[in-house]
Amino acid sequence: MKYWIRHISLWGLIENKNKPDYFTGETENKAHQTKMTIMNLINSNMQNFDKSS
Numbered sequence: 001m002k003y004w005i006r007h008i009s010l011w012g013l014i015e016n017k018n019k020p021d022y023f024t025g026e027t028e029n030k031a032h033q034t035k036m037t038i039m040n041l042i043n044s045n046m047q048n049f050d051k052s053s
């Protein structure tokens with residue numbers, strides 16, 4: 001459960017498109033790419049988790 005709480009707060013940073021990411025200086029397009037990468041990582045992690053359980 002803690003994982004999802006952390007994930008949601010990270011999502012808030014990425015979704016805040018009007019401002020650059022203060023941590024990395026990412027632009028809106030780069031933030032979108034980051035979001036897609038995170039989605040792919042989460043999806044693959046969930047699949048691996050399903051297999052292992």
